[in-house]
Amino acid sequence: MKPKLILIRLAILIGILLVWQFSSGVLIKEFFVSKPTKVAAVLAKWIGSGDLFYHAAITAFEAFAGFLLGAFVGISIGLLLGRAKGLAEVLDPFIMAFYSLPKLALAPLFILWFGIGLEMKIVLTATICFFLVFLNTYTGVRSVSREMIAILKLMGAKESHVITKVVIPSAITWVFAGLRISVPYALIGAVVGELMASNRGLGFLLSSSAADFNTAGVFAALCAIVCLAALLNYGVSVAARAMMPWERTTEQREFSI
Numbered sequence: 001m002k003p004k005l006i007l008i009r010l011a012i013l014i015g016i017l018l019v020w021q022f023s024s025g026v027l028i029k030e031f032f033v034s035k036p037t038k039v040a041a042v043l044a045k046w047i048g049s050g051d052l053f054y055h056a057a058i059t060a061f062e063a064f065a066g067f068l069l070g071a072f073v074g075i076s077i078g079l080l081l082g083r084a085k086g087l088a089e090v091l092d093p094f095i096m097a098f099y100s101l102p103k104l105a106l107a108p109l110f111i112l113w114f115g116i117g118l119e120m121k122i123v124l125t126a127t128i129c130f131f132l133v134f135l136n137t138y139t140g141v142r143s144v145s146r147e148m149i150a151i152l153k154l155m156g157a158k159e160s161h162v163i164t165k166v167v168i169p170s171a172i173t174w175v176f177a178g179l180r181i182s183v184p185y186a187l188i189g190a191v192v193g194e195l196m197a198s199n200r201g202l203g204f205l206l207s208s209s210a211a212d213f214n215t216a217g218v219f220a221a222l223c224a225i226v227c228l229a230a231l232l233n234y235g236v237s238v239a240a241r242a243m244m245p246w247e248r249t250t251e252q253r254e255f256s257i
Contacts, residue, residue: 066125082141140174
């Protein structure tokens with residue numbers, strides 16, 4: 001990343017924080033927006049006591065485990081239905097019906113089925129991530145060149161060869177697009193699950209601060225959630241660069257122009 005770009009982004013962030021700091025209590029009541037200094041004080045307090053790391057680790061585990069489970073099932077079924085056109089046509093209305101259903105509406109049902117422990121948050125997160133990864137994978141598989149597949153089959157290639165040599169390399173860009181989109185939704189699933197039924201996690205910190213009318217605590221919890229989302233997104237980006245080295249080469253070429 002270019003140093004100039006980093007400086008511009010840093011300047012924008014500092015500008016936003018300064019406007020927030022000096023407008024709070026003057027243009028807007030401090031009760032509603034708090035101040036960056038008070039938010040930083042709450043974060044420092046949570047870091048000093050270890051509460052932030054404890055709750056963030058729980059939320060990160062729920063989000064990451066649900067993300068991996070949803071991604072694995074989504075990619076697997078996307079590959080299966082992408083290659084089995086007849087089966088995909090049979091199941092299409094059922095898939096679209098479940099996709100149209102707001103996934104967060106399933107949370108009360110998951111609480112009844114799995115309780116209020118980690119399992120409920122992981123399953124809720126996996127359900128949300130599944131459809132995003134599945135639809136991207138399915139679309140990527142269906143968009144693979146039919147000519148290339150036909151040529152491989154004429155050469156005597158088996159279905160496993162077609163999938164590993166043509167389908168996966170061609171659809172992997174779609175797959176990682178779905179994975180990137182799923183990262184914030186993975187955190188949404190984990191945090192909403194904690195907001196509904198939990199006594200630990202960043203969602204719990206958020207709800208407990210709101211219950212105490214602690215605006216600085218609410219913003220501190222939101223900052224922690226944003227940082228966690230950035231880390232998860234960075235992890236997916238690193239995996240994408242490792243799996244798709246040609247994209248890194250393209251980016252380097254664009255920056256050099």
